[in-house]
Amino acid sequence: MRIWDCHCHVRGDETGDEVLRHMDAAGVERITLFSQFPPVWAYPRDWKDALGLDPVDFTGRPACKGGDHVPFRREDVRTSIEHIAKVQAADPSRIYGMLWAEPRAPGIVEEIEYAIVDQGLRGVKMIPDHWSPGDELLMPIYEKMEELGKPIMFHSGILYGFGDSSQYCRPVLFETLLHFPKLRFSLAHISWPWVDECIATFGRMRAAGGYGQRTPQMWIDTCRGTPDAWREEALRKAIPFCGIEYLMFGVDGVPETLPKNAPVHARKDLDILRNVIGLPQEQIETFFWGAAERFFGE
Numbered sequence: 001m002r003i004w005d006c007h008c009h010v011r012g013d014e015t016g017d018e019v020l021r022h023m024d025a026a027g028v029e030r031i032t033l034f035s036q037f038p039p040v041w042a043y044p045r046d047w048k049d050a051l052g053l054d055p056v057d058f059t060g061r062p063a064c065k066g067g068d069h070v071p072f073r074r075e076d077v078r079t080s081i082e083h084i085a086k087v088q089a090a091d092p093s094r095i096y097g098m099l100w101a102e103p104r105a106p107g108i109v110e111e112i113e114y115a116i117v118d119q120g121l122r123g124v125k126m127i128p129d130h131w132s133p134g135d136e137l138l139m140p141i142y143e144k145m146e147e148l149g150k151p152i153m154f155h156s157g158i159l160y161g162f163g164d165s166s167q168y169c170r171p172v173l174f175e176t177l178l179h180f181p182k183l184r185f186s187l188a189h190i191s192w193p194w195v196d197e198c199i200a201t202f203g204r205m206r207a208a209g210g211y212g213q214r215t216p217q218m219w220i221d222t223c224r225g226t227p228d229a230w231r232e233e234a235l236r237k238a239i240p241f242c243g244i245e246y247l248m249f250g251v252d253g254v255p256e257t258l259p260k261n262a263p264v265h266a267r268k269d270l271d272i273l274r275n276v277i278g279l280p281q282e283q284i285e286t287f288f289w290g291a292a293e294r295f296f297g298e
């Protein structure tokens with residue numbers, strides 16, 4: 001069975017060949033890979049601690065407190081684009097590079113255009129971090145992505161990092177994307193713990209598309225977030241309501257950990273889909289591959 005992991009992060013120093021090797025070892029045929037988030041020094045303190053970096057003096061810039069950022073720099077955005085583009089170039093049919101875009105970075109709209117048009121990246125990844133999906137700041141980005149015809153993959157749900165930012169990641173906040181009907185987007189982690197709200201938001205977006213008149217603009221990236229005790233219930237609810245073709249499989253790791261994690265996540269999900277919910281093989285394949293294919297307009 002073909003597996004497309006729709007949610008993977010880079011550390012920033014991987015080569016394309018290394019990524020492909022890890023994918024092969026993991027049994028993952030295709031991957032959606034997010035660029036390194038602009039500079040480590042712009043992370044809130046809790047992330048720096050988690051990464052084992054000196055929270056005060058990593059770059060000589062002012063230390064960050066939870067949620068506060070020192071200014072983002074355009075050259076760092078450019079560096080992360082160039083890294084992910086280089087990784088993708090190792091095999092663009094297997095590695096789908098995405099720019100992890102921070103809306104407060106200077107020149108971000110132009111950088112997005114550069115990433116997608118000049119470097120061939122497949123879309124944008126975003127985590128609402130003390131900004132809300134409906135903020136004015138985001139509108140030029142949504143307009144640009146609509147124009148470019150490429151999707152945005154958002155984090156949604158509780159956020160284990162970025163200070164106290166979970167409040168900006170509630171699924172219903174993404175209803176604002178109704179104003180950009182041609183923009184495809186996904187919400188990660190089935191927005192856990194706000195799974196019902198996520199599914200309801202999907203329903204809202206589908207209603208806007210006239211129930212089949214137009215393809216809904218929203219997909220759900222089901223990568224973990226839901227602990228085991230919640231996962232079966234989340235999938236049981238999401239599958240019949242949304243349709244399996246809007247639910248994508250994902251691992252949420254880094255390439256290096258894929259060989260260990262991807263088979264475990266795939267096996268657990270397969271068990272739920274096949275043995276608990278009883279989905280036919282064709283729909284199971286849609287979950288592990290076809291849904292992402294539709295999302296990316298392949």
Ligand SMILES: [Zn+2]
Binds near residue numbers: 007009252
């Ligand atoms: Zn992630």
